[in-house]
Amino acid sequence: MTYPQPGPDPTRPYPPVSGVPGPYPPPVSGVPAPYPPVSGVARPYPPVSAVSYQPGGYGPPVQRIAVQAPLMSGMATASLVLGILGVLGGWCLFGLPCVLAVILGHVALRETRDGTRSGHGMAVAGLVLGYVFVGPMIAFTVMVFFGSIVGAATPTPTP
Template identity: 80%
Template sequence: MTYPQPGPDATRPQPPVSGIPGPYPPAAGVEGPYPPVSGVPRPYPPMSGVPGPYPPVSAMPYRAGGYPEGGQRVAGQPPLTSGMATASLVLGILGVLGGWCLFGLPCILAVVLGHLALRETRDGTRSGHGMAVAGLVLGYVFVAPMIAFTFMVFFGSVLGAATPTPTP
């Protein structure tokens, strides 16, 4: 389907220019869709005394780098996550996946860091309590078999070297 194209002599309707009507005459008795504007537009009135959702800029405790001062949180921001809780969870997972070849060392570190992270997240200034608990659980569940495996390897090698092998 093709549409007819206007020829070079075809005229297109032009938009109205101030006071000159467009291709269609205005309706009788109607000036336009908008009320007439009188005078110069006024700016919005100042909003002094209206409290906003944020504290004033001068009340925010920032250092030169733009970060809040240590130990102070700006309202509305979530608390920082404890690094020890994250490390406890990561070491607990590493202990589950490959702690047997590291003789249970990641599991022991997960237990130690998990207890330190529980102490750090107790008062609520840091988040990560759940990660600390998960690291503790993973560490405790797998630290006992790892310690038993380490003792068996160590004492097995010592006893094997100390006792002579009978020859037939």
């Protein structure tokens, strides 16, 4: 069962929460009266102690701790850059960037293992790019060198 709520009252800006009338604390100038308690019994405000009081009514200031991010591994960055160079221009450089990306990627994984340095994902990306393209690059290099050797060693027929 609900109690009918009274209409708007110009002296109280907020209607009461419950239909049970109760004593209100005396109004402070410029501050609207708070809602009455649901049970209908007014309770006094909690006392303000000297320890918890701050100017403006706020609590104690919050302690903020700044944590520095771990340093980036340079080997991981170099591995990723060389892996990308191996993908884009490794055919012209005979797979050398891919081989260096694999070597530096393994060194970077060892650096980032304990968490003192960041860049584990870049090291893995450099390793993946290096391993995926190192096989075709080496095969291309072998074909170019052996093709040129075989072409130079084969006599040309004279007409």
